[in-house]
Amino acid sequence: MTTTTSATRTVVTPGAPARRPRGVRKAHEGSRAEATTAWLFLAPFLLIFLLFTGIPAVLAIGASLTDMSARDIRDPLNVNFTGFDGFAAIIGNPGFQSAFLNTVLFVVLCVPISMGLGLALALMLNNGIRRLKTFFRAAAYIPVITNIVAAAVIWQYAFSITGPVNSVLGSLGLPEPNWLGESGWAITTVVAMGVWRTTGTCMILFLAGLQAVPEEIYEAAATDGAGPWRRLWSITLPLLRPTTLLVTVLQTVSFLNIFEEPYLLTKGGPLGSTKSIALWVYEQFGFGNVSASMAGSVLLLVLVGVVAIVQFRILRPKH
Amino acid sequence: MKTLSPTRQAFNYTALAVITVFMLLPFVWVFFGSFKTQGEFLANPGAWFPETFQIDNYIQLFRDRGFGDYMMNSFIVSSVAIAGNVVFSAMAGYALAKLRFRGKNVVFPLVIASMIVPYVALFVPQFVIVVQMGLVDSLIAIILPVLTLPLCVFIMRQFAHGVPYELMEAARLDGAGEARIFFRVFLPLTGPGLATVAILSFLTSWNNFLWPLVVAQSQDTYTAPVGLSVASQASNSISFGLLLAGAMVVLLPILILFLFLQKYFIQGVAATGLK
Numbered sequence: 154m155t156t157t158t159s160a161t162r163t164v165v166t167p168g169a170p171a172r173r174p175r176g177v178r179k180a181h182e183g184s185r186a187e188a189t190t191a192w193l194f195l196a197p198f199l200l201i202f203l204l205f206t207g208i209p210a211v212l213a214i215g216a217s218l219t220d221m222s223a224r225d226i227r228d229p230l231n232v233n234f235t236g237f238d239g240f241a242a243i244i245g246n247p248g249f250q251s252a253f254l255n256t257v258l259f260v261v262l263c264v265p266i267s268m269g270l271g272l273a274l275a276l277m278l279n280n281g282i283r284r285l286k287t288f289f290r291a292a293a294y295i296p297v298i299t300n301i302v303a304a305a306v307i308w309q310y311a312f313s314i315t316g317p318v319n320s321v322l323g324s325l326g327l328p329e330p331n332w333l334g335e336s337g338w339a340i341t342t343v344v345a346m347g348v349w350r351t352t353g354t355c356m357i358l359f360l361a362g363l364q365a366v367p368e369e370i371y372e373a374a375a376t377d378g379a380g381p382w383r384r385l386w387s388i389t390l391p392l393l394r395p396t397t398l399l400v401t402v403l404q405t406v407s408f409l410n411i412f413e414e415p416y417l418l419t420k421g422g423p424l425g426s427t428k429s430i431a432l433w434v435y436e437q438f439g440f441g442n443v444s445a446s447m448a449g450s451v452l453l454l455v456l457v458g459v460v461a462i463v464q465f466r467i468l469r470p471k472h
Numbered sequence: 473m474k475t476l477s478p479t480r481q482a483f484n485y486t487a488l489a490v491i492t493v494f495m496l497l498p499f500v501w502v503f504f505g506s507f508k509t510q511g512e513f514l515a516n517p518g519a520w521f522p523e524t525f526q527i528d529n530y531i532q533l534f535r536d537r538g539f540g541d542y543m544m545n546s547f548i549v550s551s552v553a554i555a556g557n558v559v560f561s562a563m564a565g566y567a568l569a570k571l572r573f574r575g576k577n578v579v580f581p582l583v584i585a586s587m588i589v590p591y592v593a594l595f596v597p598q599f600v601i602v603v604q605m606g607l608v609d610s611l612i613a614i615i616l617p618v619l620t621l622p623l624c625v626f627i628m629r630q631f632a633h634g635v636p637y638e639l640m641e642a643a644r645l646d647g648a649g650e651a652r653i654f655f656r657v658f659l660p661l662t663g664p665g666l667a668t669v670a671i672l673s674f675l676t677s678w679n680n681f682l683w684p685l686v687v688a689q690s691q692d693t694y695t696a697p698v699g700l701s702v703a704s705q706a707s708n709s710i711s712f713g714l715l716l717a718g719a720m721v722v723l724l725p726i727l728i729l730f731l732f733l734q735k736y737f738i739q740g741v742a743a744t745g746l747k
Contacts, residue, residue, distance in 0.1 A: 187650075188571075190650040191576070192573065194563040195567045195568070197564075198561065198620045201617070202586070204601060205617040206594065206622070207582075208597070208601065210594065212601075213593045213596065216597065226599070274491065277488055281480065281481070281484040282485060287734075291730075291734055294737070295496070298675055298679075298726055299726065300723055301679060301697075302698075302700050302701045302704075302719075302722065303720075303722040303723045307501055309704070310712045310716060311501045313517070317519070319518060358741070381480075410592070412682065413681060417704075431590065438596050446596060450592045451593065453593065454589060457590055458588065
């Protein structure tokens, strides 16, 4: 990908305008016919991409700077420009603030738990057992591909006050919590479902990372007398660093965007205790506050971008 | 392969078995729960297993609750999405990996960057656009945003890199045109990539929820997940048995495909990791 630019750089003489000699250009950029073919082949994708991702992203930022409401959806250009007033308003809004804190709580709980479980599964499956590997891997992976609406229906049934979970707890003489109706328990249930749904992804990515770690390193370490924990800490984890970085970023981004679990399980309740930023944004759209909804989603976009960049900076492999 | 002590293996098997039980419990609940009758839910809501296997819930679901139509809508949406993604992402991936043109270094980074944009930032503007196009409450509106997914283009670009230039050049010297090279040389060599894209676009379109929820405004356009979610919102008037049967019906196509094509499902995730 960078070959074009680096080749160009070498032929530029100081003081002369940066112009590619004909021969070089031909070799690296192909013929005009090739370019036409390329754009034709890209056209269907680009059309959909612009219409449903590119333009909406620009529109979202635009709408967040206006006073757009539900009435304006049929005539979206007829709105007043209000600058950053919408952002100031939602940052001071207690509902948005609590949604922000709830989202941070989901990230802080779900990311480490799902990654820890996923890594443990990957380590055990990679070289901890001999048989049934495919079965265990499939079992941990099925929740990932499960339809979220179906999953939520199942969880609502299982964790209802008189449901199957509590009937087991009751018969064991344990307390039977109101899983979905009490703040602390509702957060626990949403987190549990988030972990259940994403552990399989972490496992697969860690497995792929582990397969790149050469077996000989372990054998050398074992002959040097390093125990299993020592090998994990001093060899596996450092070598897995790029994978860990990737999984951390993917998981953090996905839980910053958490929507379906709270929307379907608890509607964000009780008393807004499980309402995430994404769910708040969705609700504002439902109330007709389009500009507030867009300002919230732009803030979420900024948050996601900043967190991703910071994580790449901190966790990047050291040279 | 180094040796594993029996104690360590025993520990690992136990730990894996425990985790597996927790991962699969919801499927046990939904399967057995879907056969419990309304009366059983009232009398003994916490029972894990039905007294007898009654299929009343399934019959009601399809006869009285319109689930047949919702499933049909979902099948239509997913079929078109699979076809669109396979064809269009193969074309785009080919162009991005194998053809040289000005602007390539702008298009690809844009596609990658777009993948981190939160979906909640996009659905309102998408809705505005669909309203302007006069497509609200149509299956076309549900399909369009998933017709060619950036992730599928990314995957096909990865697979396209594996196709040797020499084969394409040889075909070109034989006088083959670009279209012919694409169909006769490129496509046959990217089978596993196409399969991965097909599975991934099936999953994305079948499980798509927020967008169809916003854009499907009458029962004629409900997809199965939207129908299920709307029914569960009215859960005071509808029994868990019906909802669980609905959940089973929504899950079955995914589970059946997974049983046979596990490899491609997992390749799809591994591919997201390559980002």
